[in-house]
Amino acid sequence: MQSADLTLRPPRHRVSRAAIWFWGVRAALGWTVLLAAQVVWLLFSDDRGPHVTGLAVTAVLAVAHVTVMPWWRYKVHRWETTADAVYTQSGWLRQEWRIAPISRIQTVDSERGPLEQLFRLANVTVTTASAAGPLRVHGLDRDTARRLVDELTASTQATTGDAT
Known part of the structure; x- marks a missing residue:
């Protein structure tokens, strides 16, 4: 040919079904670093309102990413x-x-x-x-x-x- x-x-x-868990854990580790930085910033902030809102938005995005992305990638790869x-x-x-x-x-x-x-x-x-x-x-x-x-x-x- x-x-x-x-x-x-x-x-x-x-690909292997284990890749779903791998991609999820890898994404969760990245989000954990960002969330930890936001928590530290929140603890040392005088005006906590915007930081709490930012932290909540980040947490929602993190959960959505960690739960949807690995399965989506598995269906595509x-x-x-x-x-x-x-x-x-x-x-x-x-x-x-x-x-x-x-x-x-x-x-x-x-x-x-x-x-x-x-x-x-x-x-x-x-x-x-x-x-x-x-x-x-x-x-x-x-x-x-x-x-x-x-x-x-x-x-x-x-x-x-x-x-x-």
Whole structure:
């Protein structure tokens, strides 16, 4: 199949369900820092009215973000590999669909941060010759990520072409 025959379509595979909890916890940690700063500001303020209102608005936004965003991202984030291409779909407010022919792959990497290790998750980054940047698959379970990296590495080595 030529790369011109590849069509942009929704990928078949979802990320790990553990990614829902990971995204929620990561978001909650960020909101906790902001809420703590607002509480400290409130404690040292003479006029508490506006600060209480700000704190209440922040708390409502935090709860909405922490509860909605992880599920929304889980429904959107997808990936797939075929003998010819890697397909990704990601985002939650701004969504992106990408496709990269196997012959264009230059490197395949996997990374896990401390919080991802806690949730047994990993990310796979596929670097291509594209000016759009690498394709990223976030929220895979470790074993799936390991198999994906091995599969893409083998496919890339077996594919003729100059990856440019």
